[in-house]
Amino acid sequence: MSNEPLGGLATAPQAAIGRPIADVVAASLKSRYASERRFRLYGLAAISFAVLCLAVILFTIIRTAIPAFTQTMINLDVTLYPQEIDPEGTRDPETLSRADYQRLLRDAMDDLFPEVTSRAERRALFAMLSPGATYFVRQLVIDDPSLIGQRVRVQVPLSDDFDQLAKGRIRADTAEAERRVSDKQIEWFERLRSRGMIETAFNRTLFSAGDSRSPELAGVWGSVVGSFWTMLITMVLAFPLAVGAAIYLEEFAPKNRFTEIIEVNINNLAAVPSIVFGLLGLAVFISFFGLPRSTPLVGGLVLALMTLPTIIIASRAAIKAVPPSIREAALGVGASKVQSVFHFVTPLAMPGMLTGSIIGAAQALGETAPLLMVGMVAFIVDIPGGPLDPATVMPVQIYIWSDAPERAFIERSSAAICILLGFLVCMNLIAVVLRRQFERKW
Amino acid sequence: MIRTTLALALMATVAAAGSAEARDQIRIVGSSTVFPFTTRVAEEFGRTTSFKTPIIESTGTGGGFKLFCQGIGVDTADISNASRAIKKAEVETCKQNGVEKITEVKIGYDGIVLANSKAAPELDISLRDLFLALAKDVPDGKGGFMPNPHKNWSDINPALPNKRIEVLGPPPTSGTRDAFVELAMEGGCNKIPEIEALKKTDEKKHKAICHGMREDGAFIEAGENDVLIVRKLEANPNAFGIFGFSFLDQNQDKIQGSKINGVEDNYENIASGKYPISRSMFIYVKGQHVGVIPGIPEFLKEFTSDKAWGPDGYLADKGLIAMPEAERAKWRKDALDLAQNVSM
Structure with a gap:
């Protein structure tokens, strides 16, 4: 001992x-x-x-x-008969948009395959074109009405089954009953290909269109814009609130049991499953305040609640990291408490706060569960024009596509995942750069 | 900077408070099984008419009716998708909340298939054997019940393959599961005399026996995503999967449907009702919203046109099983007249 x-x-x-x-x-x-x-x-x-x-x-x-970034197109020579499109020659945009472009496309296909006459065979022939092919012709005419009366070469998408056939994901050597394209259709397709009319083009639709039930017409742009508006609302609300709360709690609030309880609760809130915030949003924002369902406004409010604790915790850590000597020096040269906080402490803590916010935002960007409850898991074709238009977000788009039976949606959901990952990587890079650029070592 | 963001936030809130008054597009909620069809019609409708494309939420049939029956007004849904008919209790809720005019429109049929990989032989199974393979409790032959002892398909019927029973299916939250239990399991268990007798004496027990799915690993709940089940079947030739006909239709080069009671699960057999596991799909329209929300009659007209729901229509291409001509005519008439065919 x-x-x-x-x-x-x-x-x-x-x-x-x-x-x-x-x-x-x-x-x-x-x-x-x-x-x-x-x-x-x-x-x-x-x-x-x-x-x-x-x-x-x-x-x-x-x-x-990778296959989703290309789309198999067909170059068709379509005669834009004036009597079909605009019989009165007014060139009124309304008339132009309502014309029967389907018929023009069918005429073009009939020209290529004059021997196909029976109704069933013609149906099978036209099924090779995407149901959206007409919109491509219509857009062409509306953009340039002077084309009416001419024979123009139009590039329109093939339907998803033939796109998959061209990409080898539907194999011609399987039995006819086991694939969605018939032997006859494959023969037509090969004839078109040997004439050089089939072309693989960059899939611009994927980046410019909203959702669609036809894979070749579906795009992520609607959900990207929806995500943008949702994140804007989220950050506009969450960032100032969270930073304000963090500054108050760290610099001004008295240390007593009450603030301790608040502190514990903020930490707990960060661990609450996100679906709970969705239920809260449904009960409070939609049922009580009567805000419109499925809009980025409600989605943004819900996600703001969800990201608040994350940003508060990060911001408090950033403020804590500012050495007391800075505050004391500020007070020593005669600054008030508010001046020392807003002129010295907050600017020095800002990189840390921004990093926390970006990570919070990245977390919110990938969230679907709370949005289910507020109606943002929905089929929405139109691109939202503002926070009050119905919209969906990128992870929801992935979720909807991954559940669709069409095979072409499998590659498209992976493409959407790549795009979402790209955004997340960018956001995290910004966070890293901000930290590198502005962080002060003490 | 903080001042400006605060001002922006305030503006957004004020702008929101004044909105939500008018709505110019149709809102649809409900079943995820009907979702692929309604969305296809909605897209066509939005592109070919001057109306906005309707918004469709996939909430499940029950969740859809909850939203649909919340009341009338622009903040409630106009149409509900359903993979089963509306229940009495749901009609009651609707009525209590002032939803008094409902039009039921049957849109077609959906078959539920039992499929496996093309690499394995095709299965031909009766509903009775299917029940014995997947039920939680089966008759023990002494008038009582025992936990399902069948390990291999051949334990039930020597004609079936000598392979372990392994079936992937949807979880209880799914409408496909409800329909499978009601049509296949209940259909199969009523083929067994001692269980059928139970129906008269102890209805509760009868239901528990007929609706109980195995929990010992032979039946695997694979989540709501049917694409995932199809992929798992490709990887595992010994497994079977339960899902909607449209997924079989899209993947016929990789998977095959089993014959049920000797009937193949193709389009014709489901349409004629010969295939035993098929169900009807519906949409329900809120009559009081017609004229308030623009485009509802036009939407129904598009939906009930032969170009959409006919045997050659674009919905058949998505896997919808069309109704026979006469039935289509009847439901089309109801839809276009907005007949109040749901008794309140």
Whole structure:
């Protein structure tokens, strides 16, 4: 008991009386090095496993997504008969948009295959074109009415089954009953291909259109715009509120039981499952305040509630990291408390706050569960023009596409995942750059 | 900077408070099974008419009726998709909330298939054997019930393959599951005399036996996503999957449907009612919204046109099983007249 004050370390050499300390150290050295090596190895193994998993996921998603960035198109020579499009020659946009372009396209197909006459066969022939092909012709005419009366070459998309056939995802060597395209249709398709009329083009629709039930007409733009408006509302509300709350709690609030309870609750709120915020949004914003369902406004409000705790916690940490000497110096030269906080502490904490906000926003950008409750998981074709138009967001678009039976939607949902990942990587990069640029080391 | 953001936030809130008064597009809620069809019609409707494209939420049939029956007014839904007929209790709720004019429109049929990978032989199974393969409790032959002992298909019927029973299906929240339990499981269990006898003596027990799905790993709840089930079937030739006909229709090169009671699950057999596991799909229209929300009659006209729901229509291409001519004519008339054919 007398050597107790010397601590545990002293007992080892005493137990090995007679041996020099260097020997004891040398004897244990090997196992100590070994344990260090083991630990490094564990760490390396864990990291490699994580990297491998990530690589596999990314590889599968990107590999599945690549075909979605191209679309098989057909170059058709369409005669734009004036008597069909605009019999009175008024060139009124309303008349032009209502004309029967379907018929013009059918005429063009009939020209190519004059031998196809029976009703059933003609149906099979026209099924090769996308149901949206007419909109391409219509847009062409509306953009340039002087084309009416001419024979023009129009590039229109093929329907999804033929797109998949061209991409080899529907195989011609399977039995006819087992694929969605008939032998006859494959023959027509090959004839068109040998005439050089089939072309694989960059899938611009994917980046410019809203949702559609036809894969070749579906795009992510509607949901990107929806995500933009939703995130705008979220950040406009969450950022000032969260920063204000963090500054008050950190700099002004008295430290008593009441503020402690608030603090604990903010931390708890950060761990609440996001669907709960959706239920809250449904009960409060839609049922009580009567805000319109499915709009970015309601979605943004719900996501703002969800991101508030994340930003508050990050902002408080950033404020805490500003050394007290800055505050004291400010007070010392005669600044008031408010001046010291807003002129010195907040600007210095701002990079940390922004980083926290961007990470919070990235989290909100990937969220679907709370939006389910406020009606944003919906089929919406029109591109939203503002926060009060019905809209959906990118993760919801992925969710809807991944549940669609058409095979072409599988690659499109992967493409949408790539686009969403791209946005998330960009946001995190901005956070990193901000931190590098403006962070002060003390 | 903080001042401006605060001002913006305030403006957004004020702008919101004044809105939500008018609505110029149709709002549809309800079943995820009917969703692919209604969305297709909505898209066509939005592109070919001057009306805005309707907004369609996939909430499930029950969730849809909840929203639909919330009341009347622009903040409630106009149409509800349903993969079953409306229940009495739901009609009651509707009535209590002032929804008194409802038009029911049957839009067609959907078959539920039991499918497996093309790499394995096709299965031909009776509903009775299917029940014995998937039920939680089966008769023990002594008048009582025991937990399902069948490990392999051949344990039930030597004609079936000597392979482990492994079926992937939807969870209880799904309408497909409801329909499968009601049509296949209940249909199968009533083929067993001792269970059918139970129906008269102990209805509750009868229902529990008929509707109970195995929980010992032979029946696997694979989530709502049918695409995922199809992919799992491709990877595992010994497994079977339960899902809607449209997924089989789109993947016929990789998976095959099983014959049920000797009937193949193709379009013709489902349409004629020969295939036993098929259900009707409906849409329900709120009569009081007609004239308030623009485009409802025009939307119904598009939906009930042969170009949409006929046997050669664009919905058939998405996997809808069309009704026979006479039935279509009847429902078209109801839809266009906005007949109040749901007894309140």
